Amino acid sequence: xxxxxxxxxxxxxxxxxxxxxxxxxxxxxxxxxxxxxxxxxxxxxxxxxxxxxxxxxxxxxxxxxxxxxxxxxxxxxxxxxxxxxxxxxxxxxxxxxxxxxxxxxxxxxxxxxxxxxxxxxxxxxxxxxxxxxxxxxxxxxxxxxxxxxxxxxxxxxxxxxxxxxxxxxxxxxxxxxxxxxxxx
Amino acid sequence: xxxxxxxxxxxxxxxxxxxxxxxxxxxxxxxxxxxxxxxxxxxxxxxxxxxxxxxxxxxxxxxxxxxxxxxxxxxxxxxxxxxxxxxxxxxxxxxxxxxxxxxxxxxxxxxxxxxxxxxxxxxxxxxxxxxxxxxxxxxxxxxxxxxxxxxxxxxxxxxxxxxxxxxxxxxxxxxxxxxxxxxxxxxxxxxxxxxxxxxxxxxxxxxxxxxxxxxxxxxxxxxxxxxxxxxxxxxxxxxxxxxxxxxxxxxxxxxxxxxxxxxxxxxxxxxxxxxxxxxxxxxxxxxxxxxx
Numbered sequence: 001x002x003x004x005x006x007x008x009x010x011x012x013x014x015x016x017x018x019x020x021x022x023x024x025x026x027x028x029x030x031x032x033x034x035x036x037x038x039x040x041x042x043x044x045x046x047x048x049x050x051x052x053x054x055x056x057x058x059x060x061x062x063x064x065x066x067x068x069x070x071x072x073x074x075x076x077x078x079x080x081x082x083x084x085x086x087x088x089x090x091x092x093x094x095x096x097x098x099x100x101x102x103x104x105x106x107x108x109x110x111x112x113x114x115x116x117x118x119x120x121x122x123x124x125x126x127x128x129x130x131x132x133x134x135x136x137x138x139x140x141x142x143x144x145x146x147x148x149x150x151x152x153x154x155x156x157x158x159x160x161x162x163x164x165x166x167x168x169x170x171x172x173x174x175x176x177x178x179x180x181x182x183x184x
Numbered sequence: 185x186x187x188x189x190x191x192x193x194x195x196x197x198x199x200x201x202x203x204x205x206x207x208x209x210x211x212x213x214x215x216x217x218x219x220x221x222x223x224x225x226x227x228x229x230x231x232x233x234x235x236x237x238x239x240x241x242x243x244x245x246x247x248x249x250x251x252x253x254x255x256x257x258x259x260x261x262x263x264x265x266x267x268x269x270x271x272x273x274x275x276x277x278x279x280x281x282x283x284x285x286x287x288x289x290x291x292x293x294x295x296x297x298x299x300x301x302x303x304x305x306x307x308x309x310x311x312x313x314x315x316x317x318x319x320x321x322x323x324x325x326x327x328x329x330x331x332x333x334x335x336x337x338x339x340x341x342x343x344x345x346x347x348x349x350x351x352x353x354x355x356x357x358x359x360x361x362x363x364x365x366x367x368x369x370x371x372x373x374x375x376x377x378x379x380x381x382x383x384x385x386x387x388x389x390x391x392x393x394x395x396x397x398x399x400x401x402x403x404x405x406x407x408x409x410x411x412x413x414x415x416x417x418x419x420x421x422x423x424x425x426x427x428x429x430x431x432x433x434x435x436x437x438x439x440x441x442x443x444x445x446x447x448x449x450x451x452x453x454x455x456x457x458x459x460x461x462x463x464x465x466x467x468x469x470x471x472x473x474x475x476x
Contacts, residue, residue, distance in 0.1 A: 003354040023268050030266040064430040096269070105433075107258040107270060126259060126433035 012166055030179075033100040036084035042157035043085040045097050045100060049078035050167035051127055052184040053136075053173050060168065070126045077125045091140060092119045092152035099124065111152055118150020127166060139176060147161045148175040186230065186300075187465035188458040192404040193305035195411065199457070200297045202415035206451055207289050210418065212429045214438060214448050216285045222455025223292030229462040230299050242291075246284045253280030259432040279431040296458070299328060308396050315388035323378060327371070334370060338363045409455070417450035 038044060052075035056060055067073060069163045092108075099106045107128070109120040111160055122129055129137035140151055141163045147154050156162070167174050188196070207219035229237045253276055255267070260275030310318035318365040337358060343349050348359035386392045421427045427443050429436050 007353055025266040027263045029273075030263075030269075030271075063428075064434075064436075066430060070433060090266060105259075105261070105263075105271065123259065128259065173347075179336070180349045 003100070015103075015130065031100060031103050033097060034120045035097065035101050038082060038084055044157065045085050045094060045156050046080050046082050047078065047094055047164070048076075048080040048162070049104070049124060049164040051075050051077060051125075053166055053168045054127065054132050056173070057132055057136075057168040060136075065131060067127060077104065077127075077140075078164075082173065085156055085158060089156050090152045091120045091154040091156060092121075092150075094156065094162060095121070095164065108146045111150075114150070116150050117153070117163070119152040121151065121164075124164065132168050135170045136166065137170075138164060139167050139171050139174065140164050141174075141176075146171065187461045188226075188230075189300050191407060192310050192398055192400050193301070194400070195299055195404050195408045196305070197309055198408060199411045199413075199454075200293065201300065202411060203454060204290065204293055204297075206415070206418050206454075207286065207293060209323050210422065211282060211286070212427045213282055213285075215418065215427065215451050216289060218283060218452045219293070219449070220285050220289040221290050222452075222459065223296065223457040225456065226296045226462075227292050229459055230296060245291075246288055246423075249284035249287050250277070250280040253277070253283055257432075261434050275431050275433065275435055278435055282431070298325065301325075304396070306393065308398060311387075311394065319379070319382060319387065323375060330374075331367060331371060334374075335363050335367050338366050348364055350352045411454065414450045414457075415452040418447050421447035460464075 001124050036042065051071060053171045054071050055073075058066070058071075061071070063093065078098065081098065083098060085094070096106070098104075105124050106124050109122055111117060111119050114120045123131070124138060127138075142154065142156075143161050165174050165177070170176075202436055203219065203222070204213060207223075210216070237310060251456035254272045257276045257279070258270045258273060260271070260273030263272035264274055264277070265272055303326055306322040306325070307318055310321070329464070342362065348355045348362070351357075384390075418427060426439060426441075429438075443466070
């Protein structure tokens with residue numbers, strides 16, 4: 001019987017380890033994020049989320065998403081909004097704060113799970129990678145340029161303009177010249 | 185009580201293939217539930233009280249599959265709570281439940297297949313056309329049950345020798361590990377011996393005749409037609425898009441148009457067919473017995 005107690009203890013230990021690594025929040029608690037008020041001294045950045053390319057390739061879109069609720073007719077998921085920049089904020093931090101504040105659904109792959117060592121945005125507002133053809137996904141642009149690395153590696157500075165845009169052709173249709181690794 | 189086992193193998197094979205194809209490839213809640221209920225009833229009719237022993241295993245598997253999906257899929261409009269910053273949604277939970285129903289339904293149908301389609305039936309159907317492949321397939325299909333039977337035998341022998349006869353879990357795990365090692369060599373040897381003995385009997389050679397007791401009666405023909413008809417209706421439904429059902433981002437409503445109800449009814453009939461046959465056989469048997 002002693003051996004059994006040891007085995008049970010080991011299993012309990014593993015379960016406890018698994019649970020301690022997770023962080024559970026209720027929906028209200030999650031959306032209750034604090035957005036800093038904009039004061040004259042605070043540094044700010046502008047963020048917008050758009051999906052115009054989906055409207056141009058509407059026939060390729062997943063039938064389940066073909067409604068104005070999931071794809072807004074003007075392609076704007078989040079209009080350009082100013083957010084306060086905190087010390088050391090990356091593009092991902094700003095995006096996460098903004099979608100939480102506006103209650104926009106988002107799914108991402110953590111930096112640890114991604115082979116690029118950066119957070120990968122899988123879907124925003126129910127619009128996922130591959131939802132509109134096999135070359136579609138989310139990409140981002142800062143001050144009109146596509147950084148060729150992940151959004152949690154990009155450190156922001158005052159006054160920058162971030163655009164999250166949905167592409168249906170690996171970035172070619174939104175002006176990113178480099179093939180392949182644009183989707184971050 | 186094996187009314188279904190006495191039907192011609194061709195009909196049985198067609199039947200199992202059509203049920204399995206629908207339950208594997210149609211992710212529709214109504215069809216999947218029908219497949220699961222049909223599978224449960226069929227297995228219960230085939231095995232009687234023995235079937236109840238596996239309930240614990242199936243429930244655990246059900247929970248595991250149902251819980252796993254919402255942990256990895258965060259799509260859906262109704263967040264229940266947030267886990268490490270990712271939403272756990274109602275849609276993902278429901279999809280997980282459907283996946284669990286599908287997995288267990290298919291498992292039960294495969295179990296019934298294993299009970300009904302014995303190796304001789306399989307070889308009777310495919311032995312002439314594709315001798316090598318059908319021998320390999322029939323050996324592969326009977327591998328797990330044969331493995332379990334043999335491992336129980338080895339385990340009993342070890343117990344009789346007084347090895348690891350303690351009641352504690354660790355002892356049992358140790359015993360299982362020992363049996364497992366013995367089983368690996370047994371299974372390799374067994375596969376070789378089987379193929380050697382089939383070769384010695386001239387299996388797959390030209391001019392070799394087979395003896396089998398299977399005869400295609402008129403009732404088998406009727407059943408075959410019925411089975412194909414009931415199978416074609418869901419296929420047509422899929423072609424018309426009736427059986428399409430999406431969970432993300434919002435769960436679809438279950439269609440209740442007349443065409444959809446015909447599809448549900450047809451597959452329900454198909455899934456319950458063997459159970460109905462078994463029950464009919466049991467009633468007839470009891471009637472005959474009461475007359476004696």
